[in-house]
Amino acid sequence: MLVRLRFWCRHGSWRRGAFAWLLAIALACACSARLVAQDIPASTNGPAAKRIAEIRFRGASLASTDPLTEYLTVKVGDPFTRAAASASIKALFATGLFSDISAETDPAPNGDVVLTFALQYRYFIGDVNLNGRPKGAPSLRQLLNATKLELGHALTDTGIKQAITQMTGVMEDNGYYESSFTYTLKKHEDSRQAEVFFHLAPGPLARVGKIEVHGESGFTQEEVESITKIKPGAKVKASDATRALERLRKKYQKRDLLEAQVTLARQSYNHDSDTVDFIFTVQRGPVVKIDVEGAKLSRGKIKRYVPVYEENAADDDLLNEGTRNLRDYYQSEGYFDVKVNYSRNRTLDNQKLDIVYNVDAGERHSLQSVDVQGNKYFPKDTIRERLSVQTATMLLTHGKFSQAMLARDVAAITALYKTNGFQDVSVKADVEDNYRGKSGDLRIVFRIDEGEQSRVHTLTVIGNLAIPTAEFQPQLSLDEGQPYSEYAVAADRDAIISYYFNRGFPNMDMKITTLPYSGDPHSMDLTYEIHEGTRVFVDRVYVYGLHYTRPGVVAKRMHVHDGDPLSQLDMLDTQRRLYDLGIFSEANVAIQDPDGTAQRRNVIFQLDEARRWTFNYGVGFEFATGSSQGSSNTPNGTTGWSPRFSFELTRLNVFGRDHTFVIKARYGKLEQRGLVSYTAPRLFAKENWRLSLTGFYDKSADVLTFTSERAEGSIQAEQVISKTWTMLYRYSYRRVNVDPTTLQIDPALIPLYSQPTRIGMPGVTVIYDRRDDPIDAHKGMYTTADIGIASTRLGSEEDFSRILVQNSSYYQFGAKHWVFARSLRIGLESPYQNSTLVPLPERFYAGGGNSLRGYSINQAGPRDQFTGYPIGGNALFVNSLELRMPPPTLPFVDDNLSFVFFHDMGNVFDTVSHMWTGLGRLHQPTIAACSQKPADGSNPPPCDYGYLAQAVGLGIRYHTPVGPVRFDIGYAINPTRYPILNDNSTSSTTRVNVFFSIGQTF
Structure with missing residues (x-):
């Protein structure tokens, strides 16, 4: 005897929700009952009186490890009933894995039945x-x-x-x-x-047919076409209708028809002519005039603060919003007692509507003091950090104050206290006029009544069977004896639910009970009751979309694996790690059948590989003092700007890995450079290793004394030891050639300094970085130490060693976040063995926007006495101090502009020993001799440049998402004097230098 129970449904024929479930169950029961009644006569017991000897599945995928028997309501040995088989079918269908399910019974050898479920998987x-x-x-x-x-x-x-x-x-x-x-x-x-x-x-692209305006538009047909910019016969675009509506509305606004209503009544397509007709409907409404009386206000500000111009309506809600906006504006200008109301006058024929805002500005005030009283738990600085009202300053002459700002500040203080257990806190803001007897001066006092702090008496967690409390306890913000607040309770709820969700419990729920202990409203007993639900695991992880990328590259980035608990956090972390490879334009992740009830789910990663070849180009400029411009080259250079052109060709996904090949070129007045690089992150299959191979050609004239050509190849390995420590290991080999025709030195020395030099130098760099923001640091420390040794045994023609150490630290202080920043840079070079000097291009140079701002670019240090041009040195000392002000609130730029006061001190020294001597000198020695013209034919003594040059200055920083745009003006306190034997004269470095760049100085 064969009995079939069939529950069949196609995708899309049932919906989520309780109603859909009830409907599906009812249909299934009715369908099953009908089929069974047809197959089994009512007079026979049939298989219902027999037991189930075996359960089979036909059509089940062997790739799935999901135990299907767990979903059944029957098991081997149970009596067979129609209701149990039907319930099992419904349970299997509820998993969401199947589009068609039927049940069949066959006789077993012992007289019982074999129950078979025929399954058809959905896609x-x-x-x-x-x-x-x-x-x-x-x-x-x-x-x-x-x-x-x-x-x-x-x-x-x-x-x-x-x-x-x-x-x-x-x-x-x-x-x-x-x-x-x-x-x-x-x-x-x-x-x-x-x-x-x-x-x-796609078919043909339709053309514009007719443009009609129904209603009293006030425009001719030609004017309508001109305004909407929709021309008959033109190709239809998606933006045509939207832009036409905007243009018509703006046209009516210019005619003061602010209540004009313009709509697209119909956009119809004519199949025969393949054209689209645009039909607009217009209700012009009255001419609306909005004026402000009692105070001066520009027409532009009226349009900004009265939203009638944006909404094309003049109802009470918009006019009242305009009242509040105007009040806030005048209060921000110092008229804190301002009163604003409006009146409306509409003509009987509805052709004109006059709206007048009456402003009684009152006396202009200045906010001189903001005080906080009654605070015991929090210091005043903590509260002041949350205030938006500001006292008057030199730049903000009347301060910042409005009723809206005051209300926000009261709410911010209240929220601060409530999140820390003060549930009964009361905050009031009193505004005192004629502060200290001076008319127009204001004082705001925030009066705080903290009330009693509520605390947690007991915290009990129940219902967590799979995960011990100790596992998620560190995630909780509340514990016994800690301040109690509803914010903290909500945070704990989110933390526990998130913890469970990320460990395979998507249906977890939680109930929180809060009761006062012994009737004390400030001592709370908390109970977190957890309903864990069914745990869900990952069945299989599938990755699609790989064409050029090796599967192993993706596999190493996976934090989701077969058999793991299903974790949303692991899925998102894997997605982030895939994006970090830089070779995918999209990396989408999803749970297969997210609405099903299966206890094992597939996780799908659908990847879209990024374009492997990209080309970028750019045009920019550089501006500074000390650049080489034109033919009037002088030892100090000139002030000017230079265009800069660049292009970059990048190849991603090299060899199917996350390796990158780049070709770059840059052309400017001071430098022309070409670079080829190959980068391989995750060297040795380690996340903290990175390999770079680089070759470049550089022709630069940033040192005015000479023009050098450098061809260099290098290999570098980067090791990230920890969050703060990084090591760089490298070997570089370069050939530097100095153009003898550009050497601005004693002609007798040109043969020596113009000789091509090959340098082979291994080096190590140690980086210690604890800055809070590498782009714009406010606190922390940054230290680097770079050590290199050039040796003839390693391919070099000269033997010398080099070390450059820099230490920068940042200190934030004050309630408004002032920043004191300091940086010390020391560089030492020393020839050894048979070498007697360091090649000219390998020496230290200083001066410019990123070092000593008392000098123009690379103008510090020793100079050639014959020409007066800088020749660099073997030692470098630069100490910089900056006081970075908090950004004030200014018109147009808001709080994006800030100011910096700086002091730079240091110099470039010809030898290391002269540096130690020069650190004790604040003025140039032998300055009198350096300032006198040498007599004709005389051989004056060498000029001494071993001293600490100093400069002070002012900087402006405009903050952008990519870092601050920097403009610095430096004034040299003790500029360098030097002789020029070539033309029997003397000169001095410039006192005032200007620099423009991006990013902080250090």
Whole structure:
């Protein structure tokens, strides 16, 4: 005897929610009962009186490790009943894995029955793509987003039809009214994922037909076409209607028709002519005049603060909002007692509406003091940090104050106290006029009544069977004896739920009970009751979309593995790590069938590889003192700017790995450079190692004394030891050639300094970084030590050693976050063995926006006495101090502009021993001799440059997302004097130097 129980449904025929479940169950029961009644006569007991000898599954995928028997309501040995079989079918269907389920019974050898469930798996949405898109709009992303097909969700015929309907709408918006779509599916039997490929036939692009305006528009047909910029016969664009509406509204606004209503009544397509007609409807409304009486206010500010101009309506809500905006504006200008109201006067024929805002500004005030009283738990500085009202300063002459700001400050202080257990806190703000007897001066006093602090008496966690309390206890903000607040309770709830969600409990729920202890409202007993629900595990992890990338590269980035508890955190972390590779434009992750009840779920990673070849170019400029401009070259250089051009060619995904090959070129007045590099992160399969191979050619004239050409190759390995420690290991080999025709030194020395030099130098750099923000640090420390040794045994023609150490520290102080920053840089070079000097291009040079701002670019240190040009030195000492002010609130730039006062001290010294001597000198020695013209034919003594040059100055910083834009003006206190024997004269470095750059100085 054969009995069939069948529960059948296609995707899209049932919906979420309680009603859908009840309907599905009712249909299943009715269908099952009907089928069984037909197969089994009522007079016989049939298989219902027998037991189940065996349960089988037909069509189940062997790739799945999900134990299907766990979902059944029957097991081997149970009596067979129709109701139990039907319930099992419903339970299996609820997992979301199957589109068709039926049950069959066959007789067993012992007279019992064999129950077989025939399963048909459903498929889920994988990659969605499209071909056939025409050039221009719409973009591929617009079309794919319109499909609403989500990765991992069930694939249904209804969903595909809706996707085609949505994409057809997008095509019509862009003028393609004859487009058609077909699709093909590529199914993956192992994962039950299906890739959807849409094929688009766009058809012809429609043209603009008629443009009509219904209603009293006040414009001729020609004027309408001119205003809307929609011309009959032009190609239809998606933005046509929207822009036309905006242009018409703006036109009416210019005529003061602020209540004009303009709508697109119809946008109809004519199939025969392949044209689109645009029909607009206009209700002009009255001429609206908005004026301010009692105070001066520009027309531009009226439009900014009265929202009637934006909303094209003049109702009471908008006019009242304008009242509040105008009040806040005048209060921000110091008129803290301002009163604003409005009146309306509409003519009987509704042709004109006059709106007048009456402003009684009152006396202009200045906020001189903001005080906090009654605070015991928090210091005043902690409270002041949260205030938006500001006292008057030199730049903010009246301070910042308004009723809205005052209300926000009261709310901020109240929230601060409530989050720390003061549930009964009361905060009031009193505004005192005529502060200290001076008319117009104000004082604000925030009076705080803290009340009694509530604390946790006991905290009990129950219901957590799978995860001990000790595991998530560190995540909680509350504990016995700690301040109690509703904010902290909500934070604990979020922390516990997140902890469970990330360990495979997606249905976890939590109930919180709070009771006063012994009737004391400030001592609370807390109970966290946890309902863990069913734990869900990862069945399989599938990765799609790899074409050039090696699978092993992706596998090493995975934090989600087969059999792991399903964790949203691990999925997002893996997604982030995949993006960090830099070779994927998209890395989407999803749970297959997120709404199902299966205890094992597949996790799908759908990757889209980025374009492997990219080309970038740029045009910029540099501005500074001391640059080489034109033919009038002098030892100090000139002030000016230079254009800079650059391009970059990048190849990603080299050899199927996250390796990068880059070709760069830069051309400017001072420097022309070409560079080729190959970068391999994660060297030795280690996250903390990185390998770089670099070769470049550089021709630079940033040192005015000479023009050098450098060809260099280097190999560098970077090791990140910890969050603060980094090591760089490198070997560089370069050949430096100095153009003898550009050497601005004693002609007798040109043969010596113009000789080509090969330098082979291994080196090590140690970096210690504890800055809070590498781009714009406010606190912390940054230290680097770079050591290199050039040796003939390592391919070098000269033997010398080099060390450069820099230490910078940052200290934030005061309630307004002033920053004191300091930096010390010391460099030492020394020839050894048979070498007697360090090649000219390898010496230290200083001066410019990133070192000594009392000098123009590379102008510090020793000079050639014959020409007066800088020749660098073997020792470097630079000490910089900066006081970085907090950004004031200024018109137009708000708080994005700040100021810096700086002091730079140091110099370049010819030898290391002369540096130690020069550190004790604050003035140039032998300055009198350096300032006198040498007699004709005389041989004056060498000029001594061994002293600490000093400069002070002012800097401006404009803060941007990529770092501050910097403008510095430096004034040299003790500039360098030097002789020029070549023309029997003397000169001095410039006192005032200007620099423009991006990023902080250090």
